[in-house]
Amino acid sequence: MSFYTDKVIWVTGASSGIGLAFVEYVNKVGAKVILSSRKVTELEKVKSNLTHPQNAFVLPLDLEKFENFDELTINAIKAFGHIDILINNGGISQRSLASETKVEVDERLMKINYLGTVALTKAVLPHMLKRKSGAIYTVSSMVGKFGTPYRSAYAATKHALHGFMDSLRAEVFEDGIHIGMICPGFVNTNVSKNALTGDGSALGKMDAATADGIEPIVFAARMASAIEQSREEVYIAGAKEKFGLFMKRFFPSLFNKLIRKMAVR
Secondary structure (H helix, E strand, O other): OOOOOOOEEEEEOOOOHHHHHHHHHHHHOOOEEEEEOOOHHHHHHHHHHOOOHHHEEEOOOOOOOHHHHHHHHHHHHHHHOOOOEEEEOOOOOEOEOHHHOOHHHHHHHHHHHHHHHHHHHHHHHHHHHHHOOEEEEEEOOHHHOOOOOOEHHHHHHHHHHHHHHHHHHHHHHHHOEEEEEEEEOOEOOOHHHHOEOOOOOEOOOOOHHHHOOEOHHHHHHHHHHHHHOOOOEEEEOOHHHHHHHHHHHHOHHHHHHHHOOOOOO
16 A cells, blocks of 8 residues: 555645646555646646546635635545645746846745745644644745746745745644655756746746756656655755755855856756
8 A cells, every 4th residue: 555545635736747747646546636726627637637536626726816725725625524735836937137027026926936835834734733643845946945047036935935834844843744845956847938037927938957857757756755755855856956955055155156157047
């Protein structure tokens, strides 16, 4: 029997990319999944193509509109009776220089990536506290650990998530709730196509680094393994991204020189 057999997992950003691959992986090995994103039609397609579609529930959710998250959480709990794991995966990226980015774009990124994720976490938390059980995993990014050009606002949202989740981990440890962070490097998804540019429009194209990134199904398997092991923070990335993390931690001045020259678009 798999670790994921009969686990109830709520996944945001489940209609594509990492979220879709993770849902397919855990559903195949026995998990019951609650699928959330803004794209209802795409979510229905995801459900119909799952190995066990009877173990899936579609629950549309917009991370920008978190006023109704308490109600959505009630509906999520009703789907299978409880929630074992929340996967905060939904979000949006950025591809623009800070000097050319309207503050409204910074605000939107913070609202979706940080406040939306925090709001959903807070909506689910009372349920897990009552059960004295549960896990909340947030898909961050390697730029949640260090910033790079063209991602100033995006990096800021991910850094903020690390600060919040680190604090929350300490607060709920005695209540039997596990808090984990998943930090992807480049993954071959549509993240760059959907990334916001300086005026708020989508970039609309795949960047080379993303195209050469880890395949989503490979990422999903490694992510599932990290969750099974109750890892608190895991880096699922290529050698260059992990090298960047090493340099930032131990040789920050040299890292700052190197990052100016790195191809990050």
